[in-house]
Amino acid sequence: MKRTWHHVHRPAGRASLYLRAAGKRSITGDRLPEAGLRCYIPLQQQNLQAYRRLCHFADDGRLPATYPHIMAFNLQLQLMTGHDFPFPLLGLVHLHNRIEVLRPLGGLEGLHMAVYADNLQPHAKGGTFDLVTEAQDGIGPLWRETSRMLVRGLKLEGAATPTPPDEPVDLPEATRWYADRDIGRRYAKVCGDYNPIHLSAASARLFGFPTAIAHGMWSKAMAMAALRGHLPPSGYGFEVAFHKPVRLPSEVILSASEAGPIGAVRLDGHAGVLHMAGHWSRL
Structure with a gap:
């Protein structure tokens, strides 16, 4: 498919975007928009720190x-939250995330970002699509992310591709940390993801969770920070599947392979609960 692009001077304000999200509660179609968005986004040093x-x-x-x-x-x-996007933002489930660091991410004042949706597929619980985000500097591509999102209740033609069962991997413990009760609110303040399932037990219960849960991308970030000695500065991919959510508060245990060009990683809770599993490899 030949993709078209809308260039924006700056993204819309977060408050207006969440108002749009709150106003859309139902599925309105089964085709992803053909257009993507492009924008130059300057680096904000205070937020980065x-x-x-x-x-x-x-x-x-x-x-x-x-x-x-x-x-x-x-x-x-x-x-x-665009008018041509067929699925409500609230209720989407982040199943899988892959990040590719193509070149070292240093000496940057901003990034040219491109975002689009692709690869709509049937799933046993509805349908999935990939939210793809790409970053470039003045030389060329630097970074790429693919987030697989589940749309529950979506009806698509065709059979869902079975998900292979997780193979048990015995890995040495790398570290552990405590996800405290307010980490969802602290992450939202820095990163802007104010999904109610992360903010409090009361707001999470509105969406079927008994208590607030940690952001999946916070768990992935914590894992990649802990494993920085395992990973090269660039030329690698790091992908994870999100399994059982991390209920707040709770302790989690990160296990990983030894440093090397390829490796496996997993994040577990107590009593055998698997929260996240994945691997890294050279590109």
Whole structure:
């Protein structure tokens, strides 16, 4: 498909985007928009430093590998609350996330971002699509993210592709941390993701969760920060599948392979609860 692009001077304001999201509660179609959004997004040093502190990234002169996701978040919201986007934002489930660091993320004053939706597929619980975000500097592509999102209740023609069962992987413990009760609110303040399921037990119960749950991208960021000695500065992909949500508050255990060009990672709770599993590899 030949994609068309809308160039925006700056993403719409977050408050107006959330108002749009709150106003759409039902599925209105089964075709993704053909157009994507492009925008130059300047780096905000104060927000970057707050993000490093929140997710335990060292200040090594490079952007954390997950930070372009934060820079592009409003642009992603703008795409998914557009009049031609068929699915309500509230209720989407983040199933899988892959980040590719193509070149070192250093010496940047901003990034040229592109966001689009692709690859609509049937799923046992509805349908999935990929939210793709790409970042470039003046030389060319630097970074790419693919987030697979589940639209519950969507009816599509065709059979759903079965998801292979997780293979048990015995990995040494790398570290552990405590996800405290207010981490969802603190992450939202820095990163802008104010989904009610993360903010409080009361707001999470409105969406069927007994208590607030941690953001999946906070868990991934914490894992990548903890494994910074395992990963090269660029030329790698790091992908995870999100399993059981991290209920707040709770302790989680990160296990990982030894440092090397490929490796596996998993995040577990107590009593055998798997929260996240994935791997990294050279591109």
